[in-house]
Amino acid sequence: MTAGDPGDVVELAHGSGGRAGNRLVENVFRPLLGNPWLDRADDGAVLEPDAAGGAAASLVMTTDSHVVSPLFFPGGDIGRLAVCGCVNDLAMMGARARWLSAGFILEEGFPLSDLRRIVASMAEACQEAGVAVVTADTKVVERGKGDGVFITTAGVGTRLPGQSPEGAGARPGDRILVSGTLGDHGITVFNAREDLGLESSITSDTAPLGGLVEALFQAVAPGAVHAMRDPTRGGLGAVLNEIARQSGVGMVLDEAALPVSAPVRAACALTGLDPLYLANEGKCVVVCAPDQADAALQALRAHPYGRGAVIVGEVIADENRFVRLNTPFGGQRLLDWLNADPLPRIC
Amino acid sequence: MTAGDPGDVVELAHGSGGRAGNRLVENVFRPLLGNPWLDRADDGAVLEPDAAGGAAASLVMTTDSHVVSPLFFPGGDIGRLAVCGCVNDLAMMGARARWLSAGFILEEGFPLSDLRRIVASMAEACQEAGVAVVTADTKVVERGKGDGVFITTAGVGTRLPGQSPEGAGARPGDRILVSGTLGDHGITVFNAREDLGLESSITSDTAPLGGLVEALFQAVAPGAVHAMRDPTRGGLGAVLNEIARQSGVGMVLDEAALPVSAPVRAACALTGLDPLYLANEGKCVVVCAPDQADAALQALRAHPYGRGAVIVGEVIADENRFVRLNTPFGGQRLLDWLNADPLPRIC
Numbered sequence: 001m002t003a004g005d006p007g008d009v010v011e012l013a014h015g016s017g018g019r020a021g022n023r024l025v026e027n028v029f030r031p032l033l034g035n036p037w038l039d040r041a042d043d044g045a046v047l048e049p050d051a052a053g054g055a056a057a058s059l060v061m062t063t064d065s066h067v068v069s070p071l072f073f074p075g076g077d078i079g080r081l082a083v084c085g086c087v088n089d090l091a092m093m094g095a096r097a098r099w100l101s102a103g104f105i106l107e108e109g110f111p112l113s114d115l116r117r118i119v120a121s122m123a124e125a126c127q128e129a130g131v132a133v134v135t136a137d138t139k140v141v142e143r144g145k146g147d148g149v150f151i152t153t154a155g156v157g158t159r160l161p162g163q164s165p166e167g168a169g170a171r172p173g174d175r176i177l178v179s180g181t182l183g184d185h186g187i188t189v190f191n192a193r194e195d196l197g198l199e200s201s202i203t204s205d206t207a208p209l210g211g212l213v214e215a216l217f218q219a220v221a222p223g224a225v226h227a228m229r230d231p232t233r234g235g236l237g238a239v240l241n242e243i244a245r246q247s248g249v250g251m252v253l254d255e256a257a258l259p260v261s262a263p264v265r266a267a268c269a270l271t272g273l274d275p276l277y278l279a280n281e282g283k284c285v286v287v288c289a290p291d292q293a294d295a296a297l298q299a300l301r302a303h304p305y306g307r308g309a310v311i312v313g314e315v316i317a318d319e320n321r322f323v324r325l326n327t328p329f330g331g332q333r334l335l336d337w338l339n340a341d342p343l344p345r346i347c
Numbered sequence: 348m349t350a351g352d353p354g355d356v357v358e359l360a361h362g363s364g365g366r367a368g369n370r371l372v373e374n375v376f377r378p379l380l381g382n383p384w385l386d387r388a389d390d391g392a393v394l395e396p397d398a399a400g401g402a403a404a405s406l407v408m409t410t411d412s413h414v415v416s417p418l419f420f421p422g423g424d425i426g427r428l429a430v431c432g433c434v435n436d437l438a439m440m441g442a443r444a445r446w447l448s449a450g451f452i453l454e455e456g457f458p459l460s461d462l463r464r465i466v467a468s469m470a471e472a473c474q475e476a477g478v479a480v481v482t483a484d485t486k487v488v489e490r491g492k493g494d495g496v497f498i499t500t501a502g503v504g505t506r507l508p509g510q511s512p513e514g515a516g517a518r519p520g521d522r523i524l525v526s527g528t529l530g531d532h533g534i535t536v537f538n539a540r541e542d543l544g545l546e547s548s549i550t551s552d553t554a555p556l557g558g559l560v561e562a563l564f565q566a567v568a569p570g571a572v573h574a575m576r577d578p579t580r581g582g583l584g585a586v587l588n589e590i591a592r593q594s595g596v597g598m599v600l601d602e603a604a605l606p607v608s609a610p611v612r613a614a615c616a617l618t619g620l621d622p623l624y625l626a627n628e629g630k631c632v633v634v635c636a637p638d639q640a641d642a643a644l645q646a647l648r649a650h651p652y653g654r655g656a657v658i659v660g661e662v663i664a665d666e667n668r669f670v671r672l673n674t675p676f677g678g679q680r681l682l683d684w685l686n687a688d689p690l691p692r693i694c
Binding site: 101111 | 411460
């Protein structure tokens with residue numbers, strides 16, 4: 001289906017980080033709402049109030065709706081996720097998150113005790129991230145017209161000096177780093193939802209990455225960080241393909257270098273899921289100048305949320321914008337976009 | 348029920364503009380998330396980036412989730428509503444809306460043609476209001492876990508000079524103005540939802556009020572506008588009681604002066620609904636200094652969205668913070684808070 005015919009309907013795939021979701025943006029949202037900010041297709045929008053507005057600094061604004069199911073899972077819940085999702089989008093834009101908004105859509109019959117747990121978890125995450133929910137709204141829908149609680153957060157942050165990462169910033173020769181193991185969040189939520197009884201040591205990595213990004217920025221030369229993304233929906237596969245497309249480059253990764261924990265690897269083997277397409281909620285991908293890659297790696301590893309950081313590959317010139325994996329056996333395979341996310345409602 | 352016991356569940360009343368919704372904020376959100384911005388209980392948050400942030404101007408941020416049912420109704424749809432809701436909250440804070448975010452929660456199976464209509468309507472409203480949706484997100488939930496589409500918008504605006512309206516700003520002697528007829532939106536949505544077949548001339552007033560507010564500000568002396576609110580959920584009754592509570596004042600209204608169109612009045616008579624508690628989406632309440640009330644009235648009436656403006660009453664000293672109506676028969680009745688909104692999912 002093409003998301004172009006009037007008779008089409010929304011499908012679960014449209015909510016994924018893969019092609020169908022992208023097509024929905026291209027065919028529906030961008031033609032109708034397009035403007036210089038949306039057209040950049042970054043995780044947020046750099047706000048530059050003009051002289052009439054009286055402000056000088058670059059502000060960044062972002063938003064994410066959260067519909068994760070189940071609402072509570074090892075290592076987090078929808079509240080922690082809603083704060084971290086917004087903070088991390090701002091961090092990936094090179095901004096320090098300052099102010100959040102939160103819109104709650106609650107289902108009639110949802111236990112208040114659960115709501116309290118969720119809001120408390122938001123407050124805790126806000127404290128850790130140094131942000132405040134400065135305005136909020138609540139709506140309630142009838143039983144059967146929602147699913148417990150959905151939370152949409154928006155955030156505004158101030159851009160950090162020295163670096164201007166953007167999706168279109170990757171250049172041939174750049175190194176590609178990931179800040180730690182891949183797939184933990186996706187497998188955790190899947191396990192909790194399906195009650196698979198997998199390895200109990202698997203927990204979500206949901207965390208605010210503002211501090212990690214600031215440490216990185218302080219450790220490298222001005223302008224060295226060319227692109228950053230948090231590999232949430234669609235995982236590493238989705239974000240690398242996004243950056244490759246936006247920057248007009250290719251990428252080659254060393255498959256053996258990609259960090260996946262043993263329990264996640266085992267769970268993936270059992271379920272047939274690929275960790276490279278699973279969501280992460282406390283990891284980032286950094287594309288940086290080659291001569292700054294070691295400094296970047298050390299800075300990430302020195303931070304609690306970046307201990308497992310590794311250099312996983314390199315940006316190359318490639319007009320096809322392919323993301324390729326060098327396999328441990330000397331072969332090469334394509335890390336393509338997924339057409340549909342195998343795990344809906346993961347965030 | 349008190350929204351305080353662990354065994355309580357969310358009820359439809361919690362989404363209303365009345366007491367139960369207020370209790371939810373007081374018992375759940377504020378204790379856990381409270382900060383100087385949230386505690387003011389205004390429609391949005393004034394952002395004042397400090398020197399470290401590098402910005403000087405006061406920015407305002409706001410958010411609203413939209414779950415109106417049906418999605419399309421005479422005079423508007425959820426898309427127009429989602430833009431106007433945000434723009435109007437900023438206008439009521441004395442800010443010119445600049446940047447919006449939008450988070451869409453779509454139900455599997457929702458027709459793309461309907462989604463396109465909705466997004467087109469957002470774009471049209473954005474153009475009219477002079478704002479842009481600068482960042483957006485989409486999630487999809489399974490059939491039966493949502494209801495077509497929910498839209499959460501957040502907005503950031505720059506504060507206009509000259510006036511600093513706030514919920515706590517009303518003072519005894521101030522005049523109370525409303526910008527036009529009351530109840531149109533509420534009755535329209537109710538009629539469309541229940542298929543009552545009421546008077547077809549009734550349409551929603553959904554409109555962006557930024558221009559109206561700027562015209563008002565230009566017409567009155569600096570500092571003359573003490574409080575503004577758009578009477579959405581819970582209607583005039585809710586917002587006047589909110590302002591009275593926040594400002595520590597009472598109010599007396601002239602019931603005969605309250606503008607309600609003949610078709611809305613007839614529909615209310617038929618359904619038993621009270622227009623003073625019905626939602627409006629293109630009206631504002633202005634509380635201003637008495638010597639500026641006539642200038643304010645003329646400015647409102649000169650604008651297309653304020654043609655029906657009238658002075659409806661006066662702020663008085665009253666430690667009970669009562670809002671009273673002088674009836675046409677020489678009596679007086681209390682315009683109390685509603686405990687639960689009679690019409691859920693009105694916006």
